[in-house]
Amino acid sequence: MxxxxxxxxxxxxxxxxxxxxxxxxxxxxxxxxxxxxxxxxxxxxxxxxxxxxxxxxxxxxxxxxxxxxxxxxxxxxxxxxxxxxxxxxxxxxxxxxxxxxxxxxxxxxxxxxxxxxxxxxxxxxxxxxxxxxxxxxxxxxxxxxxxxxxxxxxxxxxxxxxxxxxxxxxxxxxxxxxxxxxxxxxxxxxxxxxxxxxxxxxxxxxxxxxxxxxxxxxxxxRQSAVAVAAAKRTVRAAQALPTDQGLELERSAFTACFGTEDMAEGTAAFVEKRRPAFTGR
CATH class of the missing domain: 3.90.226.10 (2-enoyl-CoA Hydratase; Chain A, domain 1)
Known part of the structure; x- marks a missing residue:
């Protein structure tokens, strides 16, 4: 269930x-x-x-x-x-x-x-x-x-x-x-x-x-579930950090997105001018 x-x-x-x-x-x-x-x-x-x-x-x-x-x-x-x-x-x-x-x-x-x-x-x-x-x-x-x-x-x-x-x-x-x-x-x-x-x-x-x-x-x-989750984590964690440390955290989270299926699907769908079919992975 x-x-x-x-x-x-x-x-x-x-x-x-x-x-x-x-x-x-x-x-x-x-x-x-x-x-x-x-x-x-x-x-x-x-x-x-x-x-x-x-x-x-x-x-x-x-x-x-x-x-x-x-x-x-x-x-x-x-x-x-x-x-x-x-x-x-x-x-x-x-x-x-x-x-x-x-x-x-x-x-x-x-x-x-x-x-x-x-x-x-x-x-x-x-x-x-x-x-x-x-x-x-x-x-x-x-x-x-x-x-x-x-x-x-x-x-x-x-x-x-x-x-x-x-x-x-x-x-x-x-x-x-x-x-x-x-x-x-x-x-x-x-x-x-x-x-x-x-x-x-x-x-x-x-x-x-x-x-x-x-x-x-x-x-x-309609968006990628893993991307939204990563964005929520990053925004919250960056709140308490100085700018340079926040940028470092953001870069790490951004880079991690490149290892997800949703990033591959989202970028392919953009190039192919279609709606992405995200899997949340």
């Missing part, structure tokens, strides 16, 4: 899973609490993204790599909220040791999203606050509806961002803007998030949002 079929068949209490046109849509579905992140939600997201990270692109018993999922949409159920944050009603009773285990699992999940070999796009409808903003920031890019809002309000609870907000927010919007947003806990709308560079595109409503994300990932699915 292909990985896509196994993932789509997972029984989840807080997630809706759908695979269509090689795109997996993961919808966090706790509308009664604005899709807040509870330990159960984190555990179920880990059940989905753990196998994706370790098995996508791996050869099956026939020797063919499994690229049955070429992109992931992460969104929230309903129009009010993507994820309104961590579930405070659960967190308030945690001991420091329990909080450490909770944030460790959440941080590892965000790292899995970053290192998945296919793009993950956050489709943000409504609130993306606290842990919701942090989950969105660990995706490759964010598309938002005009009604979306973002923020890291943890200081108002006597806390700080714990799922990567202190790290990723400054990478996306700059150090000063990240400090101001974290220190004040203020909420920003989609227009300001776009201006700051937190959001890539803003769409008029939820339907247009999901259509735009699917169109983006359909374009990805």
């Amino acid at each position: 292909a990985l896509a079929e196994r993932i789509a068949a997972l029984a989840c209490e807080t997630l809706d899973l759908e695979v269509s046109e090689e795109i997996l849509t993961v919808t966090i579905s706790r509308p009664e609490v604005l899709n807040a992140l509870s330990p159960v939600v984190i555990a179920e997201l880990r059940r989905v993204f753990g196998p994706l990270r370790s098995e996508l692109g791996r050869a099956d018993e026939t020797g063919r790599p499994d690229w049955s999922i070429r992109g992931v949409i992460l969104t929230g159920a309903g129009e009010k909220s993507f994820v309104a944050g961590a579930d405070i009603s659960v967190m308030r009773g945690m001991s420091p040791a329990e909080a450490d285990a909770y944030t460790a699992e959440a941080q590892e999940l965000t790292s899995w999203l970053e290192t998945l070999p296919v793009p993950v796009v956050a489709a943000v409808n409504g609130f993306a606050l606290g842990g919701g903003c942090e989950i969105a920031m660990s995706c490759d890019y964010i598309f938002a509806a005009e009604t979306a809002s973002f923020g890291q309000p943890e200081v108002g609870l006597g806390l700080i961002p714990g799922f990567g907000g202190c790290v990723r927010l400054q990478q996306l919007v700059g150090v000063a803007a990240a400090r101001e947003l974290i220190f004040t806990g203020r909420r920003i709308d989609a227009a300001e998030a776009l201006r700051l560079g937190l959001v890539l595109r803003v769409l008029p409503d939820q339907a247009a949002l999901l259509t735009a994300v699917r169109e983006s990932l359909r374009l990805v699915a």
Whole structure:
């Protein structure tokens, strides 16, 4: 059974899973609490993204790599909220040791999203606050509806961002803007998030949002899976490097592409003026 079929068949209490046109849509579905992140939600997201990270692109018993999922949409159920944050009603009773285990699992999940070999796009409808903003920031890019809002309000609870907000927010919007947003806990709308560079595109409503994300990932699915995976690894790794070291890393990754079947097929198809038939090898 292909990985896509196994993932789509997972029984989840807080997630809706759908695979269509090689795109997996993961919808966090706790509308009664604005899709807040509870330990159960984190555990179920880990059940989905753990196998994706370790098995996508791996050869099956026939020797063919499994690229049955070429992109992931992460969104929230309903129009009010993507994820309104961590579930405070659960967190308030945690001991420091329990909080450490909770944030460790959440941080590892965000790292899995970053290192998945296919793009993950956050489709943000409504609130993306606290842990919701942090989950969105660990995706490759964010598309938002005009009604979306973002923020890291943890200081108002006597806390700080714990799922990567202190790290990723400054990478996306700059150090000063990240400090101001974290220190004040203020909420920003989609227009300001776009201006700051937190959001890539803003769409008029939820339907247009999901259509735009699917169109983006359909374009990805037409490309070489091994090339997209290599590009994602290289862009992420180069973020933390000085320019000269980043260029060296890029050269190494570029050169490695010349040993793939997809490079041979892609260049041949270009010369022959036809659409390439990539195999993901």
